[in-house]
Amino acid sequence: QQQVKQSPQSLIVQKGGISIINCAYENTAFDYFPWYQQFPGKGPALLIAIRPDVSEKKEGRFTISFNKSAKQFSLHIMDSQPGDSATYFCAASGDTGFQKLVFGTGTRLLVSP
Amino acid sequence: EAQVTQNPRYLITVTGKKLTVTCSQNMNHEYMSWYRQDPGLGLRQIYYSMNVEVTDKGDVPEGYKVSRKEKRNFPLILESPSPNQTSLYFCASTPDRGQWGTEAFFGQGTRLTVV
Numbered sequence: 001q002q003q004v005k006q007s008p009q010s011l012i013v014q015k016g017g018i019s020i021i022n023c024a025y026e027n028t029a030f031d032y033f034p035w036y037q038q039f040p041g042k043g044p045a046l047l048i049a050i051r052p053d054v055s056e057k058k059e060g061r062f063t064i065s066f067n068k069s070a071k072q073f074s075l076h077i078m079d080s081q082p083g084d085s086a087t088y089f090c091a092a093s094g095d096t097g098f099q100k101l102v103f104g105t106g107t108r109l110l111v112s113p
Numbered sequence: 114e115a116q117v118t119q120n121p122r123y124l125i126t127v128t129g130k131k132l133t134v135t136c137s138q139n140m141n142h143e144y145m146s147w148y149r150q151d152p153g154l155g156l157r158q159i160y161y162s163m164n165v166e167v168t169d170k171g172d173v174p175e176g177y178k179v180s181r182k183e184k185r186n187f188p189l190i191l192e193s194p195s196p197n198q199t200s201l202y203f204c205a206s207t208p209d210r211g212q213w214g215t216e217a218f219f220g221q222g223t224r225l226t227v228v
Contacts, residue, residue: 009153043117043203043219044156089155101217103148105155 003027004092006104013111019077021107023090026071030092035064035075036103038087047088048075080111115140119204119220126194126227134189134223136204142218144207145187146171147179149200150222156203162187194227201225 005024013019023033034049050057050064050073057064063076077084090104117138126132138145146161148171158171162181176198178190187206191198204220 006155041221043205043221045219046216101146101158103156105153 003102004104010108013080019080022074023104024072025092029094032093033073034091036089082111085111117220119223124225129193131192136187138206142206142208146205147189148203196227199227
């Protein structure tokens with residue numbers, strides 16, 4: 001059973017547009033929600049993370065929006081660039097920390113020039 | 114340079130032939146994990162280790178073994194590989210039990226094909 005559901009599976013956005021990836025979770029014990037970015041041939045790397053006591057976190061062009069009551073969180077990439085083309089994974093973990101980090105199924109983003 | 118190193122990067126093997134994928138980290142991290150990545154399924158945890166000689170099953174441990182005899186190394190062992198273990202494998206490490214804000218560092222991946 002997928003504990004973190006991610007959509008869409010793939011996304012094509014024009015350069016300069018906004019990319020939006022959504023995730024939903026079931027386990028209310030989750031208290032850490034990171035996003036990982038993976039380029040072809042590379043391992044995932046931490047992009048940005050949020051805690052459930054805030055509704056939004058912004059780092060440059062990347063923003064996480066968090067809705068605790070709906071158990072949903074999303075990644076927004078503003079002014080999307082071809083260099084943002086990658087696979088994005090949302091994830092979640094609870095008080096057991098990293099060893100129980102649960103990943104979504106991934107979204108392959110292609111930003112067209 | 115801080116890194117997690119996996120070897121080999123690519124491996125083609127035959128059903129039933131034992132193999133080991135090595136993982137080494139130079140950051141003195143306590144926690145290490147193995148994941149497999151499959152299309153449409155994301156990253157699924159196979160095994161993790163909280164310290165030397167301390168390991169536990171993840172979500173998909175069947176058909177895999179691990180050992181943690183040294184802090185820096187966490188090899189993944191497939192004693193009798195089968196085609197359904199064809200996948201992309203990642204090793205990851207983190208400096209502590211993963212309190213909020215702790216980053217997981219991933220290796221470059223090992224693409225395994227079992228024929």
